[in-house]
Ligand SMILES: Nc1ncnc2c1ncn2[C@@H]1O[C@H](COP(=O)(O)OP(=O)(O)OP(=O)(O)O)[C@@H](O)[C@H]1O
């Protein structure tokens with residue numbers, strides 16, 4: 001039997017090195033899930049918003065907004081998350097505004113430096129468990145998480161607090177959040193990388209930290225922007241022989257030889273990642289999209305869906 005799709009988890013955390021395509025992959029994943037009839041929320045974490053604009057919608061800001069049918073986005077900021085947390089604890093807006101916004105917040109931010117992370121993560125995980133008319137509000141929450149080190153810091157906040165904070169409301173929050181993060185029925189982490197030496201090294205490192213330090217269930221490795229092999233060995237030999245021909249054949253052959261070399265190098269890095277990281281691997285194509293916009297996200301989404309497990313709809 002095919003393994004269950006990661007789209008059936010309630011929370012998918014997308015992370016990886018800076019610039020490898022996390023936001024694009026998060027948007028593509030959300031689109032795939034929304035098109036299969038799921039109600040999806042994408043959370044960016046205090047970011048220069050990418051996901052809604054990539055889908056051709058205006059940025060959501062800190063309030064949840066529909067970017068495509070069934071697909072909602074939000075940019076979770078520390079200020080707004082703090083405000084919501086304060087309102088939850090203190091219940092009354094006037095009290096919050098009179099007390100919490102000033103003295104208490106400053107005090108807490110001083111004594112608990114990771115409070116910003118805790119409230120942002122808390123807001124996201126609250127969405128995961130929130131109910132509407134007796135059923136979960138979201139079928140799937142996708143987090144466009146920060147890159148490597150910042151993601152580890154964010155996702156480690158509940159466990160770190162459990163190590164240090166005495167019993168009380170803060171500890172109770174850290175407790176349910178940590179339980180949700182490590183529950184394989186709820187959460188999966190998707191690691192994004194590029195088919196290049198350094199990004200693959202960083203992915204191997206990050207994967208180790210996810211296993212040993214965070215204990216979050218790992219779901220998939222996505223190797224993004226992989227050039228397709230266009231020429232077999234025989235064709236490559238012919239192309240090499242034509243490289244010095246007069247234009248237009250010579251320059252075209254040169255370009256083709258270069259493309260073949262790149263595809264070969266990328267394939268070697270994909271193989272290296274596969275060997276080092278014990279996860280289902282999804283390869284996403286290098287797209288020649290002049291404007292990185294919705295059409296690019298659509299193409300990535302199709303590639304995800306066509307790949308079958310672990311993203312089968
Ligand atoms: N499959 C692909 N093919 C070609 N270019 C790509 C691909 N995926 C991403 N890119 C390029 O990489 C850029 C960065 O992508 P994206 O913003 O998704 O990365 P990120 O990991 O979220 O970056 P950051 O760490 O800054 O948040 C895109 O604007 C696009 O130009």
Ligand SMILES: [Mg+2]
Pocket residue numbers: 022023024050144
């Ligand atoms: Mg991003």
